[in-house]
Amino acid sequence: MKRLTMKFGGTSVGSPEALEKVVGIVSREIAQGNQVAVVVSAMSGVTDMLLKSVKAAIAGDKWGYKSLSNDIRDKHEDAIHQHIAPSERRNAVLSDIHTMLQHQQELCEAINILEEATPRISDAVVSLGERMSARMVAAILEERGIRSLAFDAGLFVVTNAQYQNAEPLWDITEQRIREKLTPVLEAGITPVITGFIGATPDGSVTTLGRGGSDFSGAIFAANLDSDELIIWTDVDGVMTTDPRVDKRARVLPYVSYAEVGELAFYGAKVLHPKTVQPIINKAIPMRVRNTFNPDHPGTLIGAEMETDPNIIKAVTSIRSVSMLTVSGKGMLGVPGIAGRTFLATAKAGASILMISQSSSEQSFCFTIPDDKAPQVKHAVESELAAEIARQDVDSVDVWQDIIIITVVGAGMRHRPGVAGRVFTTLGNHQVNVLAIAQGSSECSISFVIAEKDMALAVRCLHDLALETFNGKA
Ligand code: ASP
Ligand code: MG
Numbered sequence: 001m002k003r004l005t006m007k008f009g010g011t012s013v014g015s016p017e018a019l020e021k022v023v024g025i026v027s028r029e030i031a032q033g034n035q036v037a038v039v040v041s042a043m044s045g046v047t048d049m050l051l052k053s054v055k056a057a058i059a060g061d062k063w064g065y066k067s068l069s070n071d072i073r074d075k076h077e078d079a080i081h082q083h084i085a086p087s088e089r090r091n092a093v094l095s096d097i098h099t100m101l102q103h104q105q106e107l108c109e110a111i112n113i114l115e116e117a118t119p120r121i122s123d124a125v126v127s128l129g130e131r132m133s134a135r136m137v138a139a140i141l142e143e144r145g146i147r148s149l150a151f152d153a154g155l156f157v158v159t160n161a162q163y164q165n166a167e168p169l170w171d172i173t174e175q176r177i178r179e180k181l182t183p184v185l186e187a188g189i190t191p192v193i194t195g196f197i198g199a200t201p202d203g204s205v206t207t208l209g210r211g212g213s214d215f216s217g218a219i220f221a222a223n224l225d226s227d228e229l230i231i232w233t234d235v236d237g238v239m240t241t242d243p244r245v246d247k248r249a250r251v252l253p254y255v256s257y258a259e260v261g262e263l264a265f266y267g268a269k270v271l272h273p274k275t276v277q278p279i280i281n282k283a284i285p286m287r288v289r290n291t292f293n294p295d296h297p298g299t300l301i302g303a304e305m306e307t308d309p310n311i312i313k314a315v316t317s318i319r320s321v322s323m324l325t326v327s328g329k330g331m332l333g334v335p336g337i338a339g340r341t342f343l344a345t346a347k348a349g350a351s352i353l354m355i356s357q358s359s360s361e362q363s364f365c366f367t368i369p370d371d372k373a374p375q376v377k378h379a380v381e382s383e384l385a386a387e388i389a390r391q392d393v394d395s396v397d398v399w400q401d402i403i404i405i406t407v408v409g410a411g412m413r414h415r416p417g418v419a420g421r422v423f424t425t426l427g428n429h430q431v432n433v434l435a436i437a438q439g440s441s442e443c444s445i446s447f448v449i450a451e452k453d454m455a456l457a458v459r460c461l462h463d464l465a466l467e468t469f470n471g472k473a
Contacts (some may be wrong), residue, residue, distance in 0.1 A: 001033050001034060001035065002029075002034045002035070002227045002228070003034070003035045003037075003185065003224060003225065003226050003227050004029060004034055004035065004036050004037070004226055004227060004228050004229075004230060005036075005037045005039065005217055005220050005221035005224060005226040005228075005229045005230070006025070006026065006029075006036055006037070006038050006039070006217075006229075006230045006232060007038075007039040007040070007041075007195060007213060007214060007216070007217030007229070007230070007231050007232065008022055008038065008039070008040050008041065008137075008232045008291065009041045009044075009213070009214075009231070009232065009233045009234065009291075010041040010042060010043060010044035010045070010046070010047070011044045011233070011234040011291070012041075012232050012233065012234065012291040013040050013041060013042075013043055013044075013133050013136075013137055014043045014044030014045070015043075015044075015079070016078065016079045016082040016083060018291060018292070019079055019083060019137070019140055020083075021291045021292060021294065022137065022140075022232075022291065023083075023140060023141065023144050023146075024294070025232065025291065025294055026038060026141060026146060026190065027144065027145075027146060030146055030190065035185045035186075035188075035190075036190050037181070037185060037190070037191050037193065037220055037221075037224055037226070038137065038141075038148075038190060038191065038192045038193065039153075039192075039193050039194075039195045039213060039216050039217045039220055040130065040133045040134050040137050040192060040193070040194065040195055040213070041129075041130065041133065041195050041196065041213045042129025042130050042132070042133050042196070043075055043076065043079070043129070043132075043133050043136075045075075046072055046075065046129040046132070046133070047126055047129045047196075047210070049068045049071060049072055050068075050072070050104065050125050050126045050128060050129055051122070051125075051126055052064075052068055053065040053068040053069065053104065053108055053125065054108065054111060054117050054121075054122050054125050054126075056068065056108070057107075057108035057109070057111035057112045057117065058111055058112075058115060058116060058117055060112055060115070062112065065104075065105065065108040065112075066105065069101050069104055069105055069108075072101060072104075072129075072132075073097065073098070073101055076097045076132055076133075076136055077094065077097070079136060079140075080093055080094060080097070080136060080139070080140075083140045083143060084139055084140060084143045085143070089139055089142060089143060090139075092139070093135055093136060093139040096132075096135045097132050097135070097136070100128045100131055100132050101128070101132075103128065104125055104128050107121060107124055107125050108125070118163075119163035119164045120163045120204065122163070122164065123163045123164060123197075123205055123206055123207045124204075124205050126207060127194070127196070127197040127205045127207055129196075130153075130194035130195055130196050130197055130213070131152055131194055131197075133194075134150040134151065134152070134192045134193060134194045135150045135192075137150070137192045138150035138190075138192040141190060141192065146190055147188060147189045147190065148189065148190045148191070148192055149184065149189055149190075149191055149192070150191075150192045150193075150194075151181070151184075151191050151192070151193045151194070152193075152194050152197070152199075153193050153194045153195070153196075153197050153198055153199075153216060154194075154197060154198055154199030154203065154205055154206075155176065155180060155199075156173060156176040156177045156180060156181055156193075156220075157173050157176075157197070157198035157199070157208075157216065157219060158172045158173050158176065158198065158199065158200070158201055159198035159199065159200060159206045159208070160200070160206075161200045161204075161206070162206070163206055163207070164206075164207055164209065165207075165208070165209040166198055166200075166206035166207065166208055166209075168198060168208075168219060169201070172201070173198075173219065173223065174223045177219075177220065177223035177224060178223060181193075181220070181223075181224065182224060185224065193216070193220060194216075195212065195213020195214075195216035195217060196208055196212045196213040196216055197216075208274075209272070209274075211272040212272055212274075213272075214231055214271050214272040214274075214275040215272045215274045215275050215277070215278075217229055217231060217275070218274075218275045218276065218277065218278040218279045218286070219278045221278070221279055221284050221286075222278040222279050222281075222282055222284060223278075225282075226284055227284070227285075228284065228285050228286070228287060229279060229284055229285070229286040229287070230286070230287045230288075230289055230298075231271065231275070231286065231287070231288045231289070232289055232290070232291045233270065233288060233289070233290065233291065234290060234291065234292060235270065235288075235290055236251045236289075236290045236293055236296045236298060236299075237251040237252060237253075237270075237288045237289065237290070237296070237298040237299030238251070238252050238255055238260060238263065238268070238270055238271075238288055238299040238301070238314070239251055239252065239268075239270075239314070240252060240313070240314050240315070240462060240465045240466065240469055241314060241315045241316065241458055241462045241465065242267075242268070242269075242316065242317070242458075245317070245454075245455060245458045245459075246458060246459050246462050248462065248466060249462070250466070250469050251296075251298070251299060252299050252313060252314065252469075253297070253299065253300065254299065254300050254301075254302070254306075255299060255300075255301055255313060255314075255408075256301070256302065256303065256304060256305045256306070256410055256443070257276040257279075257280050257301060257302065257303060258305065258410065258442065258443050259305075259313055259314075259408050259409070259410055259443050259444075260275075260276060260301050261273060261276050262406065262408050262443060262444040263314055263316055263406075263408055265353075266316045266317075266318055266353075266404060266406035266408075266444070266446060267316040267317055267318035267319075267404070267406070268314070268316045270288060271288065276301070280303070283302070283303045285300060285301065285302045286300075286301040286302070287299065287300050287301065288301070305410040305411075305443070306410055306411065307410050307411040308411045310411070310417070310418070310468065311409045311410065311411050311412075311468050312407055312408075312409045312412070312418065312421075312422075312461070312464045312465045312467075312468050313408050313409045313410075313465060313468065314407075314408045314409075314465055315405065315406070315407055315408075315458055315461045315462050315465055316405070316406050316408070317403050317404065317405045317406070317454055317457075317458055318353065318403060318404045318406075319403050319451065319454075320369060320370045320371075321353060321367045321368065321369060321370060321402060321403065321404055322367065322368060322369075322370050322372075322373035322398055322399060322400050322402065323365050323366070323367045323398070323399040323402050323434065323435065323448055324345075324365060324366055324367075324368065324373070324376060324377060324380065324396060324397065324398055324399075325363055325364070325365040325395075325396070325397045325399070326338075326341055326363060326364055326365070326380065326384070326393060326395075326396050327362060327363030327364075327393070327394055327395060327397075328362065328363075328387070328391070328392050328393035328394040328395070329362055329392075329394070330387070330390065330391060330392025330393065331362060331363075331387075331392060331393060332362065334387075334392065337384065337387065337393070338357070338364055340383050340384065341364075341366075341380050341383065341384065342355075342366070343383075344376075344379040344380050344382075344383035345366070345368065345376050345379065345380065347379060348372065348375045348376045348378075348379040349372065349375070350368040350369060350372035350375070350376050351368070351369075352366045352367065352368055353366075353367045353368065353369075353404060354366060354367045354404055354435075354437045354446050354448070355437055356435045356436055356437040365435050365448075367402075367404055367435075367448060370400065373398050373400070374398075377396055377398050380396050381396050384396070399434070399448075401450060401451045401452070402434060402448050402449065402450060402451055403448070403449060403450075403451050403454050404446050404447070404448055405446065405447055405448075405449060405454070405457055405458065405461070406444050406445070406446040407422055407444060407445050407446075407461055407464075407465075408443060408444045409443060409444070409468070410442075410443040411443075412443060412444070412445060418445075419445055421464060422445060422461060422464070425460050425461060425463070425464060426449075426457060426460065426461070428460075429456055429457070429460045431449055431453045431456060431457045431460075432449065432450065432453070433447050433448070433449055434447075434448040434449060434450070435447060435448040436448075
């Protein structure tokens with residue numbers, strides 16, 4: 001008997017056809033005597049629609065949030081009608097959906113009156129997407145003879161009050177899952193739990209950030225002591241690069257936790273960057289698999305690192321970033337300038353994706369999301385006003401139209417050969433590198449180039465990853 005945690009993303013629960021696949025995948029495991037905990041996203045598009053309804057309410061557009069509410073209702077009703085015969089069960093789940101949407105409209109009315117939405121009330125609205133899909137999926141499984149119950153994750157995942165991007169409080173979360181959820185599995189019931197959401201200790205709903213239901217899946221897998229976490233999505237696995245940039249992209253059979261963390265942090269959309277956090281210590285294996293191609297084994301993600309220095313696994317890129325440089329001859333040996341700059345950046349609400357410094361200490365640079373660049377420049381200039389007046393710091397400059405490219409492979413740190421190959425390849429293709437840094441863990445190199453060079457750079461580096469893939473490196 002195996003204990004599995006299966007997380008199904010938005011497209012996997014987003015249509016009647018997809019839900020049929022979900023039933024197939026879950027029943028196959030149950031038939032083999034395995035225990036399955038299911039974690040679900042909202043139906044695809046629903047989170048965005050709920051966020052739009054909040055915006056409409058702020059703008060006083062009553063018709064807007066009501067019509068969004070109707071569209072969300074239709075989407076769920078359609079799936080329920082196709083999967084559940086007219087019965088008590090069907091009526092009960094429809095009535096749950098209607099109650100939730102009633103609640104959405106009431107919250108939107110309140111927002112409409114106040115003409116603003118706090119992060120807290122916004123979380124109350126967007127969390128409804130998962131709360132509806134969990135009820136729907138549990139009812140559909142029941143209809144197909146699988147004993148199942150829907151749960152709101154707020155019962156188990158206790159978080160701080162940082163609405164829209166809440167952090168779990170680990171000890172109490174672990175205790176709640178052990179005490180309240182493990183017995184459900186042991187009783188032979190398949191729980192269907194909302195991804196993406198939690199609750200503060202006093203019970204108000206929080207969300208874990210966009211795309212956070214992968215993270216939820218990992219939280220449950222870790223604390224249920226699952227044998228495996230499976231992230232069911234709409235692609236075959238983690239790929240060597242984004243297939244929209246290079247069609248030759250291949251599915252990687254194996255990547256390590258560290259590598260996948262790096263890939264997710266640097267722009268690969270397949271997993272939420274925090275996903276591996278809860279399962280690393282317990283070394284729970286994770287698989288990314290395709291709901292629409294369930295016979296494909298997907299990508300296995302685990303603790304073991306392949307440290308062959310020739311291995312280049314994957315190439316990712318992030319757009320919509322700007323680079324700030326702080327430069328000046330008077331910075332040499334002056335402690336604290338970088339520290340104060342980064343603190344000012346954090347206070348301006350921007351997270352730094354990459355940092356690099358020239359060895360002469362005459363300048364350093366870091367990248368932040370585009371939309372924060374003006375605030376950060378302003379914040380850094382005011383923080384360093386005295387140094388700028390003394391001309392110790394010459395300028396704080398913003399570079400736009402740049403991107404970050406990250407090359408991932410566990411063996412590349414400490415092995416100059418890989419970096420050499422990467423930069424020689426770029427040089428051969430006349431791609432100019434503006435800044436270089438190591439990734440946040442030990443298995444990647446990131447660098448900044450002009451946005452116009454992106455396709456060329458990704459393709460020529462992807463050639464190196466494909467050589468590895470084909471065993472020719
Ligand atoms: N439904 C949420 C979102 O769209 C969470 C998730 O699907 O992971 O961001
Ligand atoms: Mg996702």
